[in-house]
Amino acid sequence: MSKKIALVTGAARGIGLATAKLFIAQGWNVAMIDRDGDELQSASADLSDAKPFIFDVSIPEQVDQMIADVLGAFGQIDAVVNNAGVADFLPVEETSFATWRRIMETNLDGVFLVSQAAIPALKETKGAIVNIGSISGLRASTLRVAYGTSKAAVIHMTKQQAAELGEYGIRANCVCPGPVKTKLAMAVHSPEIISAYLDAMPLGRYGTENEIAEVIHFLCSDKASFVTGQIVAADGGFETTGVGLPALRRK
Template sequence: MTQKVALVTGAARGIGLATTKLFIDQGWKVAMIDRDGPELSAASKTVSDAASPFEYDVSDPAQVDQMVEAVLSALGRLDAVVNNAGVADFLPVEDTSFATWRRIMETNLDGVFLVSQATIPALKETKGAIVNIGSISGLRASTLRVAYGTSKAAVIHMTKQQAAELGEYGIRANCVCPGPVKTKLAMAVHSPEIISAYLDAMPLGRYGTENEISEVIHFLCSDKASFVTGQIVAADGGFETTGVGLPALRRE
């Protein structure tokens, strides 16, 4: 059986690294993409030889073309592309500079477009899958997220466009929208008040884990999801479903 290959952006940490490890556990090879060279090098040493690190910036069109060429030269094929690379800056609307807006859009939106477009020829050959990482911030508005939330909302719609246009080639495109996830960064910046508010708003009453998100990503890339495309999956403990005000109505 031919060993499948996944390309994962933002693979040096968090959900990207967890996804890399799960793919490898399931017998895949992984091209780990990240622009943070030292962090990528360190992360790649924590996984097996089935992972190959590639230092590139997905927001740069020239680098993306070079990246795809390098990955295909080294690994020979692509069966799945996971567009996970992303940045965030949480500011009020009136305090969000255009420079900040563009910095977030360049990675979160432009990067998804560039990587997806550049990998289409390889995915046509394997009838592969694209999984874009959105956010519940792209599904519902929130304070301090005018750039981040808008970028993720655009990714959600881009996923639907990809599914509509690429299905004729056998390429599937889906989007995973994580809710609050227990990452090192989240735990460092979420105050006790923020954590309490999130827990009250989620039916499952807890943060998710990086591994739980990676399981959804892997499923959507696998043959088990062979008839699933154009779908937006909120992996968020039910947060997006409940709307506003329901926690106060819940039974004790």
């Protein structure tokens, strides 16, 4: 098969969907992964160079079957984008172990499981892994003890992957988005929070899903052939100026 193949998790919406569309625009085929079957089928319906695969990345047996199905459909995997994630923003004292585990299962376990299962295929193509972290994993903030910790762990996992998989020609990098103008963000961010974000970012605006997708695509492409083990904050400069704004605190 002449086209390269990207596997993108959490591809039914948001950054994952924008990433899938950008890869297709750049001449790739895309395996779109999501556990929300209805949303995934709808998102992929008009994308001729993509195939939907309904799987939950937090379940080992499903991940193994997912990789087998993707290889059966495309024959190879050139890039893995571990984008699937969940969030629940609560104060530390109100974060239950059940909430903690639910977030870790997808955000951390899912990245590990998908990456591990894809390594044999990536060895064959000398492919790339791009894990999606967050600025919440780079610096502590409020209401993010589980989410931020999961993303901090993903950041370190990326470095481990780069250190150990480089001998096979596999590159691993991590993209850490800052505030991005998604439908979900716009629905839950109050005017006060939006104003605080804008005041704190040197670029003075939210990012777009496509801007994050551009960074992801670059790191998967041959243009980044000597880039591995890097943590890229695509955040308008927000991490540089600090987090934990008063408007983001519960009280």
